[in-house]
Amino acid sequence: MKYETIDKALYIKNRNNFMAQMKPKSLAVFNSNDIYPISADSTMPFQQARDILYLSGVDQEESILLLFPDAPDPKNREVLFLKETNEHIAVWEGEKLTKERAFEVSGIKTVYWLQEFDKIFFELMTQTETIYFNTNEHYRQAVETQTCEDRFIAKTKEKFPAHQWAKSNPILQRLRSIKDPIEIKLMQKACDITEKGFRRILNFVKPGVMEYNLEAEFMHEFLNNRSRGFAYTPIIASGNNANVLHYIENNQECKAGDLILLDVGAEYANYSSDMSRTIPVSGKFTQRQKEVYNAVNRVKNEATKLLVPGALWKEYHEEVGKLMTSELLGLGLLDKADVQNENPDWPAYKKYFMHGTSHHIGLDTHDYGILWEPIQPNMVFTVEPGIYIPQEGFGIRLEDDVVVQEKGEPFNLMRNIPIEVEEIEELMNG
Incomplete structure (x- = not known):
């Protein structure tokens, strides 16, 4: 990104405001956008999903934010999952967020690599009753492409059919409409x-x-x-x-x-x-x-x-x-x-x-x-x-x-x- 670093206080406040409106024993998940293909090996320039950006400041692909305010272990109340970075990735794609840099950007202390998501997510789902799904309910939306969020929702409903579901969008509609x-x-x-x-x-x-x-x-x-x-x-x-x-x-x-x-x-x-x-x-x-x-x-x-x-x-x-x-x-x-x-x-x-x-x-x-x-x-x-x-x-x-x-x-x-x-x-x- 070209812009200067944004004060992480914004994202800490946004998460606190969101979590204050979640139901007891509930967990919310936010996925980054896909990188969309054009043809051959060409892709469209990546743009981050605005909700995960609003709540974390993380502006890169293959990122997941998990919020669980009632987590028994305090370290699991805010969790980021990022694509693992290494020297090879840095050479070919440029540097990705390290765990330390992710904390500087977001204020989130618990950061895992993405390959650990399924295991940790399963563990946390056994401790919760409701999962918040992030659907796009903007009054002008007319999206036909399946998104990363869509795939996550379908997979989670299949794997955890006994959980209750709730919607993140009404909370975000209100929070995002009033600017800090x-x-x-x-x-x-x-x-x-x-x-x-x-x-x-x-x-x-x-x-x-x-x-x-x-x-x-x-x-x-x-x-x-x-x-x-x-x-x-x-x-x-x-x-x-x-x-x-x-x-x-x-x-x-x-x-x-x-x-x-x-x-x-x-x-x-x-x-x-x-x-x-x-x-x-x-x-x-x-x-x-x-x-x-x-x-x-x-x-x-x-x-x-x-x-x-x-x-x-x-x-x-x-x-x-x-x-x-x-x-x-x-x-x-x-x-x-x-x-x-x-x-x-x-x-x-x-x-x-x-x-x-x-x-x-x-x-x-x-x-x-x-x-x-x-x-x-x-x-x-x-x-x-x-x-x-x-x-x-x-x-x-x-x-x-x-x-x-x-x-x-x-x-x-x-x-x-x-x-x-x-x-x-x-x-x-x-």
């Missing part, structure tokens, strides 16, 4: 790296550049600042491409007079940032582009103020819909009849703004969070309204990442990233 100050600092770092990338391309954009040239400029800046790269597949959408919400080809020429919608974010230490900005290829917005841009920016600013403790997700989005409806009326894109005759299940504003305004962000770009429970302090959300007008050849989306505060407006992690029309034009023409 250490996590917020890491997310701020990711946003700061994104800012550097954005400022870099403001000096680079001109008619004739290709969308992928801009993608390359972002990647250059991200890698130079200890980021692995993009937190998600970047969207660099010029002209009418901006009206395709998940446009990722990034292969068209940026033409004079057009706008470019940029939806990009750097990751840092596995934490995501998620930024959207829309800029003019020629360095100046037209009057119409400016009107629509400022309308989107007003919705973003007013929507941000609604993210307060106790607010409910569904009601928040309904309020943002009212803000957007008002702006669309002002722009002449809707008239009063459109609003009076709208379908309540698909309001009139959805013709021009068809996606949600906010999502949790953290270790995942669409991070954990239970949407039917009230918003709480230290949750981190995106705020990303947009207006998409295919008939006028452009779409505009603006997005910041904000931290909900105990009192007052959320704290904007992207407060230093240029967003006002005048500042963007000045930087592009400076």
Whole structure:
């Protein structure tokens, strides 16, 4: 990994919070992600399963975390299993965590090599009544690939049919949705790296550049600042491409007079940032582009103020819909009849703004969070309204990442990233 060492106090706290919610005489297991094959001997770059990372800080393949707070032997209350490292592995793959280094990273004292897992796991299962399985229950998940966790669950159910089962995910959904100050600092770092990338391309954009040239400029800046790269597949959408919400080809020429919608974010230490900005290829917005841009920016600013403790997700989005409806009326894109005759299940504003305004962000770009429970302090959300007008050849989306505060407006992690029309034009023409 490229990032600097993270304080293990974060992982000690996370484990304690998780174990405090486990049933008596229960044990929880978390597996690292597989390394996924492409073809022949090629594989995709490894990315750690976020839950084992959240609870241990261990960022390498073939790792298992076991939590057993009521273990008769105190040394078995937190146990890590790692792939054994040796000189041969160090030569071919680079150094893996030693037992000593694993303690420095995680704060876990009991560390075994992976080949000892089956024996020790069996012994501990004879001392427990319930096992927590870690399933993916995120509201957007649509995974078809069998994961390491899936295989572990199937094998364990077969081998220990008399044990009770419980779910880790509801506990993790709540814990991970509220960010520790250490996590917020890491997310701020990711946003700061994104800012550097954005400022870099403001000096680079001109008619004739290709969308992928801009993608390359972002990647250059991200890698130079200890980021692995993009937190998600970047969207660099010029002209009418901006009206395709998940446009990722990034292969068209940026033409004079057009706008470019940029939806990009750097990751840092596995934490995501998620930024959207829309800029003019020629360095100046037209009057119409400016009107629509400022309308989107007003919705973003007013929507941000609604993210307060106790607010409910569904009601928040309904309020943002009212803000957007008002702006669309002002722009002449809707008239009063459109609003009076709208379908309540698909309001009139959805013709021009068809996606949600906010999502949790953290270790995942669409991070954990239970949407039917009230918003709480230290949750981190995106705020990303947009207006998409295919008939006028452009779409505009603006997005910041904000931290909900105990009192007052959320704290904007992207407060230093240029967003006002005048500042963007000045930087592009400076």
